[in-house]
Amino acid sequence: MLDNIGRLRKPSKITEMITDRIRGMIEDGVLKPGDKLPTEKELCEGFGVGRSSVREALQSLEYMGLVESRPGVGRFLSLDATALISSQNWRLTLDQAPAFELMEARRILEVTTARLAAERATDEVIASLEKLLGEMKAVMDGDMDLYFEKELNFHLTLAGACQNAVLTELVHILIRRVNKDAERFLRTLPYTFELTVKQFEALVQALHDGDPISAGDSMHAHLDNVRDALSKGKTGTT
Incomplete structure (x- = not known):
């Protein structure tokens, strides 16, 4: 030895x-x-x-x-x-990874979980998502803290709807790792609030319809907005 x-x-x-x-x-x-x-x-x-x-x-x-x-x-x-x-190396990788790489990984996983959710989500979960979406609409012109809290819960609830514990945990980790940076820049882009709500409405409708393609497309479009917000924050553009 x-x-x-x-x-x-x-x-x-x-x-x-x-x-x-x-x-x-x-x-x-x-x-x-x-x-x-x-x-x-x-x-x-x-x-x-x-x-x-x-x-x-x-x-x-x-x-x-x-x-x-x-x-x-x-x-x-x-x-x-x-x-x-392995766990320590994983945490170190996440801590050192640039926001763009984290966002790229998050997008791949969340689009996948959205598609699976369209096939597997229960009526109760869909109802929970609709409730969160309604709460986002109610506060998006006023209480930004509550708006982002509800949006985060929407993402986490949707991740659980895929009924795959491994994917759900990975999505939770990545969301919490990148969420604060994204939120900070999205707060400076209020036009994205209404856009996010529309994308979430389309996503929830896709869950009702059992349409995984539309569900994935809606999540992909939403996360493109988040990625763009991170890019603008990094370059200092508005």
Whole structure:
């Protein structure tokens, strides 16, 4: 196992480098869930670093939930370490992704969920969407905070209507990640409120009709507006 470690060359940020190297060994399958880790002494020799740096790195990995310490026995890779690594990498990808890429992914998924919703939405869900749409209409000329709250709930309710838990969760994550930026710029473009309402009316009608193509087209048109708002906000144009 230690043959796969390799000595660290850079003297700076040693603790972070040790942590990253061990995470890499987990991702590459060199270390597997439940494996006992080498001792601090063995890690020091393998990495060519001091014990304090190794100890700090191991404590960091314990804090992340990747490593478990068993007094008198040693340190072990947690059984869900691989899943935790994937989750942390996913969050990092979302945090670092530019708004355009997030919006592109959101559009692909929301158009898909809208189409599925046209095939699967229950009467109760459609009624909930109609209620939210009516509430949006009632406040769009006055209470912008409430308008955007209702619009967000419309998106989240529609995502659930597709009856696919994985798609619903992905849409929820992407919406919440990009929503605040989009909302900030849409507030400066009040003409989009009425346009959004019309697009949502067409979408709800498509759900009533069981028409997945029209439902997807309506959501696509709406998210084009959101994308344009983000683009204008980025360039500073109006």
